Amino acid sequence: YVLPHRAPCSRMGGVSMSGATQGEVHGEGGAYVGGYWKKLDECEENFNIQGGSNENVPPTACPRSTTRHSAAKADGSYDVVVIGAGCIGAAVARELSKTTASVLMIEAADDVCQGATKGNSGIVHAGFDDKPGSTRAKLCWKGNQMFPALDEDLHFGYQLTGSLVVARGAEEEKHLEELLERGATNGVENLRIVRGAELRKMEPNLDEAATAALHSPDAGTLIPYEYNIALAENAADNGVEVRIRRIVDAIEKTTDGFEISASHWEPKPWVESKAMASDALGNYYGGVGEGGPWDKFPVLVKGKQEISIDDMKVGGSGSMRAMDGVVVEKEKIRTRLDPEP
Numbered sequence: 001y002v003l004p005h006r007a008p009c010s011r012m013g014g015v016s017m018s019g020a021t022q023g024e025v026h027g028e029g030g031a032y033v034g035g036y037w038k039k040l041d042e043c044e045e046n047f048n049i050q051g052g053s054n055e056n057v058p059p060t061a062c063p064r065s066t067t068r069h070s071a072a073k074a075d076g077s078y079d080v081v082v083i084g085a086g087c088i089g090a091a092v093a094r095e096l097s098k099t100t101a102s103v104l105m106i107e108a109a110d111d112v113c114q115g116a117t118k119g120n121s122g123i124v125h126a127g128f129d130d131k132p133g134s135t136r137a138k139l140c141w142k143g144n145q146m147f148p149a150l151d152e153d154l155h156f157g158y159q160l161t162g163s164l165v166v167a168r169g170a171e172e173e174k175h176l177e178e179l180l181e182r183g184a185t186n187g188v189e190n191l192r193i194v195r196g197a198e199l200r201k202m203e204p205n206l207d208e209a210a211t212a213a214l215h216s217p218d219a220g221t222l223i224p225y226e227y228n229i230a231l232a233e234n235a236a237d238n239g240v241e242v243r244i245r246r247i248v249d250a251i252e253k254t255t256d257g258f259e260i261s262a263s264h265w266e267p268k269p270w271v272e273s274k275a276m277a278s279d280a281l282g283n284y285y286g287g288v289g290e291g292g293p294w295d296k297f298p299v300l301v302k303g304k305q306e307i308s309i310d311d312m313k314v315g316g317s318g319s320m321r322a323m324d325g326v327v328v329e330k331e332k333i334r335t336r337l338d339p340e341p
Ligand SMILES: Cc1cc2nc3c(=O)[nH]c(=O)nc-3n(C[C@H](O)[C@H](O)[C@H](O)COP(=O)(O)OP(=O)(O)OC[C@H]3O[C@@H](n4cnc5c(N)ncnc54)[C@H](O)[C@@H]3O)c2cc1C
Pocket: 083, 084, 085, 086, 087, 088, 089, 090, 106, 107, 108, 109, 112, 113, 114, 115, 116, 117, 118, 119, 120, 121, 122, 123, 124, 125, 246, 247, 248, 249, 288, 313, 314, 315, 316
């Protein structure tokens, strides 16, 4: 699976590229906006470089684990609580922020984008690979087509690179035909099998054995952190309350909604500096049920601290244990559905 026309890395330096992108590096002399490269002097209107909302705002102290507003209703409950601030939770929170719902997003880690999202490859797939009939097959192409406009709004550096699935020889080319057919079934447009000089022009660094490739001009790449952070920031700007360092321990159904129990933790040095009691709960750290793909991962090491599989399940390297955290508070959070008007 090859993404042609990418920013040059050491292996690809000096290569001349063609297509939607030309090998520029996001942030160096310009930026990718809506999938396409814009030079710095064209960015002014897109980025509010002068006269922007933050131009004259001095840096302020970190608000620590909370946005500066509460989105709670008068009785302290919320319409919706989103648990987990990865790209999915943040996107859901942002969509909800377009409504009048009161929304809280809570995250176990010390920041957004500390779970699977931060480790992903950043490919915005076109949808030709997904099993027909699956949810992914139904949604991937539609979602793919939303990215240029989403990036025009949020500026996370979406690059419309296109993608090539490369075959070496007749046997592998059969698979390209299968993908082409599957793509058509899934409603993916603009797919084509390319060969020879056209293929080499698209990606001059291909293996000599490459004979053909499935080209999708609609696949792209993004920077997962930029994407996740942009979604969460925009949700918060539009009224979603965000609490980080909250591990959800339990969810119970109530007569009119849910009650969520969460452990609020803070880094130990900060807690000690605040002279807060920590003895009773000092050894606690959260995790979700056993099993699942994380169990295949070895214990990771960050600095001098080991990060266990449990840490990776909840909060990744920003987890409570990796951050030497202690629970400072047990919170109860309620959602309540208002009766139909
Ligand atoms: C190596 C790799 C490469 C990938 N490459 C791609 C790709 O190129 N393109 C693509 O489309 N997809 C890719 N994926 C898949 C993609 O990364 C995931 O589908 C996506 O990140 C899932 O987002 P999420 O928000 O559901 O999960 P996450 O980002 O994991 O977010 C879940 C959040 O919930 C929090 N949480 C968990 N338990 C609790 C709790 N009890 N209380 C509070 N918070 C909690 C976690 O701390 C975490 O922050 C890749 C995945 C991997 C692992």
